[in-house]
Amino acid sequence: MSTIKIEAVAPEASRCGESPLWEEKSNSLLFVDIPGKKICRWNSLTNQVQEIVIDSPATSVAIRQCGGYVATVGTRFCVVNWENQLVSDLVSVDQDKKNNRFNDGKVDPAGRYFAGTMAEETAPAVLERHQGSLYALFPNGTVKKYFDNVDISNGLDWSLDHKIFYYIDSLSYSVDAFDYDLQTGLIVNRRSIYKMEKEEQIPDGMCIDTEGKLWVACYNGGRVIRIDPETGKRLQTVKLPTDKTTSCCFGGKDYSELYVTSARDGMDPDKLSRQPEAGKTFKITGLGVKGIAPFAFAG
Ligand SMILES: O=C(O)[C@H](O)[C@@H](O)[C@H](O)[C@H](O)CO
Ligand SMILES: [Zn+2]
Structure with missing residues (x-):
C-alpha cells in the first residue's frame, strides 16, 4: 500500500486555475488562470513559472502537433506561440452571445480540440443558464457544434478504446x-454514468487513468473522486486542502502523479484564511495508478 502525499506546486496561487496539462518534452505542467487571463507553464525541474497574459479569459490549453499550443480564449480558438508570446485567433464561436466564454477543453485521440462554452458567471456557479454549447475544432480548421443548452461546459475525456466520450455539464x-x-468525431446516445453525492458538490474537470477509471475534481467539494464508468460506483476519494478544486490531469514521471488545480475567487476572507493554499496547483503522489499522455491538436 503506497502512501498518498499532497503538496502545492508552482509558487503563485491562481484566481481560478484550470485545464492542467502535462507536457513531457518540457517536464512542465501547463494550466490557465481563467479570470487572471493567463496561460501558465510550471517547469517541474526548475520550479519556475512562465506565463502569457492575454486580453480575455484563457480557459483551456492544449499541445499542438506541429509545435506550440492551442488555447480557448474568450469565445475564440487560438494558436499560442510561446517563444514570442503571441496568441492569434483561429475561429470564434457563440458570436450571438456576447456574455459567453469558453470553459474547459481537451484534444481527442484523433487530434480534434473539443471545448464548450458557458455564460460568464457573476459569482461561482451563478450565471444565466442554458447558454453554453459543446464544440470541436477539427484539424482542417472547421468548427462543429454538437449541442447547445449547456449550463457550465466542463470536464471531458475519452475511454481508452476511444469508443466513449465522457462529459460534464456541471x-x-x-x-x-x-x-x-473516432473516425468522424460524432457523439450519440447520451446517458448519465455517475450522479454526484451531496458533499461532492459540483463536478468540474476530469481525466482518465490507465485502468479506464475517471478522476473528477469536485468544485466546492475539496476533493477528487475516482469513479468506475462501467458500474457507476465511486472507488476512491482524495481530499485536498482547499474546497474549490477545479480540474485534474496525470503527469510527471510515467504519468504517475495527479495534478489538481484550484480556485480562490469566490471564497470569503474567513475561508481563505483557513485555506491559505486556495488557488494553488497540487501534486498528488502515491496513488498507485497512472494516467496517459495528452493528445495533441492535429491542425
Ligand atoms: O472552472 C470552471 O470550470 C469554471 O469556469 C468555474 O468558474 C467553476 O468551475 C464554476 O464556478 C463551478 O461551477
Ligand atoms: Zn472547469
Missing part, C-alpha cells in the same frame, strides 16, 4: 457518457 451534477466515433 449544473447537472452528473458525469455523462456518449458513444464516440
Whole structure:
C-alpha cells in the first residue's frame, strides 16, 4: 500500500486555475488562470513559472502537433506561440452571445480540440443558464457544434478504446457518457454514468487513468473522486486542502502523479484564511495508478 502525499506546486496561487496539462518534452505542467487571463507553464525541474497574459479569459490549453499550443480564449480558438508570446485567433464561436466564454477543453485521440462554452458567471456557479454549447475544432480548421443548452461546459475525456466520450455539464451534477466515433468525431446516445453525492458538490474537470477509471475534481467539494464508468460506483476519494478544486490531469514521471488545480475567487476572507493554499496547483503522489499522455491538436 503506497502512501498518498499532497503538496502545492508552482509558487503563485491562481484566481481560478484550470485545464492542467502535462507536457513531457518540457517536464512542465501547463494550466490557465481563467479570470487572471493567463496561460501558465510550471517547469517541474526548475520550479519556475512562465506565463502569457492575454486580453480575455484563457480557459483551456492544449499541445499542438506541429509545435506550440492551442488555447480557448474568450469565445475564440487560438494558436499560442510561446517563444514570442503571441496568441492569434483561429475561429470564434457563440458570436450571438456576447456574455459567453469558453470553459474547459481537451484534444481527442484523433487530434480534434473539443471545448464548450458557458455564460460568464457573476459569482461561482451563478450565471444565466442554458447558454453554453459543446464544440470541436477539427484539424482542417472547421468548427462543429454538437449541442447547445449547456449550463457550465466542463470536464471531458475519452475511454481508452476511444469508443466513449465522457462529459460534464456541471449544473447537472452528473458525469455523462456518449458513444464516440473516432473516425468522424460524432457523439450519440447520451446517458448519465455517475450522479454526484451531496458533499461532492459540483463536478468540474476530469481525466482518465490507465485502468479506464475517471478522476473528477469536485468544485466546492475539496476533493477528487475516482469513479468506475462501467458500474457507476465511486472507488476512491482524495481530499485536498482547499474546497474549490477545479480540474485534474496525470503527469510527471510515467504519468504517475495527479495534478489538481484550484480556485480562490469566490471564497470569503474567513475561508481563505483557513485555506491559505486556495488557488494553488497540487501534486498528488502515491496513488498507485497512472494516467496517459495528452493528445495533441492535429491542425
Ligand atoms: O472552472 C470552471 O470550470 C469554471 O469556469 C468555474 O468558474 C467553476 O468551475 C464554476 O464556478 C463551478 O461551477
Ligand atoms: Zn472547469
